[in-house]
Amino acid sequence: MDINMRLIVSISTFLISIVGYTGSSYSQAAELANIQSQCRNITPQQRQMAKAAGYDVDQLCSSVSNLNSQESTQQPIRTVIPRGSAVEMNSRGVIGEPTEPVSEEVEFVADLVETTKFIDDSGLTRYGYDLFAGIPTTFAPATDIPVPVNYVMGPGDQLQIQLLGKVSQNINLTVSRDGTINFPELGPISLAGLNFTEAKSRIQETVKEQMIGVRAVISLGELRSIRVFVLGEAFKPGSYTVSALSTMTNALFVSGGVKEFGSLRNIQLKRQGEVITTLDLYDLLQKGDTSGDQRLQPGDVIYIPPVGKTAGITGEVKRPAVYELKNENNLESLIQLAGGYSASAYPNISHITRKSNSGFTTVIDVDLTTKQAKSTRLKDGDLVEISTVLDEYEGVVGLTGTFHRPRKVKWKQNLTLGDVITSIRDFKENTDLNIALIIRKSLPLREISVLHFNPRSVIEGGEDKDILLKPLDRVVTFSAFDASRHSGSSLDLFKETDPEIGSIEEANALEAQLEKEEIESKTNFRVSLLTPVIEKLKEQTSDGQLVRIVEISGNVRFPGVYPLSQNMNTRDLILLAGGLREAAYLGNAEITRKDLSNFESASVEHINVNLAEQLTGRKSFELQPKDKLAVYTTPEYRERLNISLQGEVRFPGEYEFKRGETLSQVISRAGGFTPMAHIQAAVFTREALKLQESARLEELRERMRADIAASELEEVAAGEAAGMNNAEALLNALSETEAVGRLVIDLERIVSNEMTDIQLQDGDQLIIPAFRQEISVLGEVQHATSHLFNEQWTLEDYLDKSGGLTGRADDDRIYVVKADGSVFLPNQSGWLTHQNEMLNPGDTIVVPLDTDRIKSLTLWTNVSQIVYQLALGAAAVKSL
Incomplete structure (x- = not known):
């Protein structure tokens, strides 16, 4: 059979064999490539001979070409996806392309999550396993790399x-x-x-x-593809088809990597039953050495044996992990595997945790700076811990507080305050120059003591500049203002110079710092800055001794608890508390002192001192631990008291008054009333009453919510359901109602001395509206409006002029809010007879809702009345 007939038969047979073909095996791919080559090289003479025999070679070759095009578009990119991705497994257990997770697949992937972590029982990661960790799908052969000269040709190339x-x-x-x-x-x-x-x-x-x-x-x-086997402790052992240029590591990627108990250091390449080479992946991971990564040939077997002896290393090394040991038998070689020590390592104190033959866990201390310790033999399962250097400074002096550049200064012999504080520019603008502290730590017990000095004296070259500093001293300066002028917490400032006090353990730190909000609202920068110091003083105090702290209260800028410095007197404590306030009483102050000298019972002593003498230095009273200094307020000293007069007074505005002054006196100072003043409608408000009203309103809101909730649980008729809507509306109105703090007064009788005058309080407000000629009608009437006052009209006349009552009105509880804020009820004695005489301009008639329609809402009457009254009061206040 000549070449053209062989080609026709090959093409026909191949097309028949791949009916229903959706993907290519590598043998089909090779045959397809061969036929395509023959199609490209067919001569015109051969084409004519085939046509004479009844075959259309061009049509057959076109079918093959279309098949190849279809295959190339349908063939997925071959890859290895990370473990834990959503994957799909077919009925044969082959992992396919990523897809939406199904129930069984979700369980499968979930089981893989822990595997991908490769976490040892010690909490360390097993070194190197995550490099090849993936879920095998297919493999993308390397097609963009040079072909080595020793590449052996084979079928399919x-x-x-x-x-x-x-x-x-x-x-x-x-x-x-x-x-x-x-x-x-x-x-x-x-x-x-x-x-x-x-x-x-x-x-x-x-x-x-x-x-x-x-x-x-x-x-x-x-290039052709070859089939190899990846067996042993592979993540997905089996047979894999890979590129002919693939190496051992390529096959490991295809199989998903190595299981956590597989060896990375003894991976064997077997060919025809013999071990050709072994691959140590640590050479690749740590040195980038690929010399052992042999190229694969068809039928090769990659065998991954179980992991050998392992040891973990943690702490201050560059790569803490669990390592598989091969030729590393001692501590020094394990440290080299881990990349060596980190910068903060302290190998002098290291530990080996080892499982003993007796079934117990033992700890071995080693000093890895010695040759003998470095040569310590390792055993399977050892865990080595390299300690860190202490987070503590040595031979330094810390500067913290309001320094422009808080820092640590190297200590040297005869170092003084004048050496570290050289200019006013060392401090921030608002630094307190009257007093600062030195927190001194004494070795070996690390107990602290406190000294005080005058920063101004240091700057001006006074005697304080010659105070000698010692190693680990911390110089603390303060602001003359509160915490709002500073960012960061006190502990953050101390951590800069003394991590021990800066951290005082987590629990003590939280207690020492209190709550952050409390510090910002109740204390100040200097108190919060010294809180860790005070806590340290408390911790180091022995049984039976008083803590070296003092307290100051009263009229000082920053009252609180402070450390007791050496030779501290009352003047020093006052300066440390920021100085006296304006109202401080200089004649006398009281020191309360505890006496524990009698073991049977403690006693308290009260000592009076003259602050003026203490502050001027004429006398000095030295303080003792736990002393408390109380600074009194100057008798009859008051902050400015003010009342606001608004409306129809001759000179409205803010008026300052003294204690005991009355309302009529201030009105007289304001020039009295204008001719248009409606004195009977005056509104007098007081801050204390406003606070009481706010509390009362909140209480009513809660009670009404409870009543509404109880009513909703009852079975109500259709009409009552509408009543529930009214209740909700009233609750909303109550929620929007603001307290006014109005005090009902008869101003006309007060200014005419017919009744007791009102003693003023700070924040009082008097509003005199212009004369009003109308009567207002509110509530359950057809048209709530205002009417010009008519002396001949009765209550019923005003209601009729407003369209009469609605069906929801409670005509038994109609009441009148007088212009001065007082309330009159219709059922009071004499009302029916003289009601037209009791209505005056500026009054308001209120028709409440019939609350008896829903029996469970017992608060409706009170609530609706309060809402109306407060609304009227607020309207009077806002009318100016």
């Missing part, structure tokens, strides 16, 4: 041949199963067993000999 010279032609030939290529016009050329360089030379020599004036340029096209 494609050669791209370009003929130059007398003949110019591009030919793609595929190595067949018998190791040959079918070169047009030259026939088969055997390449079996040859590497790429040798195969290229053979083809070029053949072309040169048989095609005069033609030379060939040859390169590799698509």
